[in-house]
Amino acid sequence: MNNQPISILLVDDEPRFRQGLRTLLGFLGTNDSLKFDVVGEAASVEQALKLTVEQKPAMILLDMELPPGDGITALLSLREMSYKGKVLVLSGHREDEWVFRAMQAGACGYVFKDRVATQLCEAITTVMKEEVYLSPEVATCFFRLFNFYAGRSLSAGKAIHLTEREQEVLHWLVEGSSNEEIARHLYITVATVKAHLTAIFEKLSVTSRTQAIVKALKLGLVSA
The missing domain is CATH 1.10.10.10 (Winged helix-like DNA-binding domain superfamily/Winged helix DNA-binding domain)
Structure with a gap:
């Protein structure tokens, strides 16, 4: 990873959480190897897509609860737009189905919101290296559902x-x-x-x- 700041779009319908992310990214940015540039904030799918076109962020930090629709809608729309950056999901949803669907729809990683403070730095670093980030607990959710569905009969x-x-x-x-x-x-x-x-x-x-x-x-x- 070079020393150029990583341009990031924050997508979450809670202003307080977005502000918390800004603060955390500012703290993480004191590390010489990581620099961030928050290029915009969005509270809905429509705003997120509009800012993506305008700002072309290298990374989107995406919530799963977005009016109208949800983060899956956003992920599918971004793929249809041929968005070239990375999408890292930060979600309060811990259900297996949400993790599975987000990853299948194109997310590069999934972080539970109550783990953001301790996992965000590693998640961003991993995703920007063209790798997928799933903590052990999230990976368990994903593969538990993957194996369950793979073994289902009709x-x-x-x-x-x-x-x-x-x-x-x-x-x-x-x-x-x-x-x-x-x-x-x-x-x-x-x-x-x-x-x-x-x-x-x-x-x-x-x-x-x-x-x-x-x-x-x-x-x-x-x-x-």
Whole structure:
């Protein structure tokens, strides 16, 4: 890592937490080997995407609770934009599903918020070396769910009747694809993808992409 400051965008809907991150980064920046330049703050997915385009940060510190939608929406949107920087998730969500989905959607690392003070420096250093950062406790969450889903049979999902095309759309949804990417994979229009997603959401009794993915995996409708 060179001595150039790492440009960072802070994305969290809690101003107090963002201020705490600024203070922590300032403290960590007293180390000669690490310098940071906070180029912006965002409290929503829309603000985060706008500032990413404007500032082109080398790293985004991303919360999972963002109005409207969530951090998964932000991660998928950043991938669709071909964002070249690194995204490090800082989240209060300790549930296995959140860790699994964030990493699958493109995060380079995941840090529990109550561990930020002790793990942020190592996490940033690791991610900027083109490596993935997962502390042992986070890695346990990720691989516990990975192994669970990998071993699921389809029997639990027999009560859910999806058409062949809906199953294909659901497959790519679980893979973390955006609507545009699903359309390209299946050679259909984005409008058709949205129509299939509406039908899938209704059959699964869910209201968001993340809920649909988690429920589909739990029911064994698809494998991770």
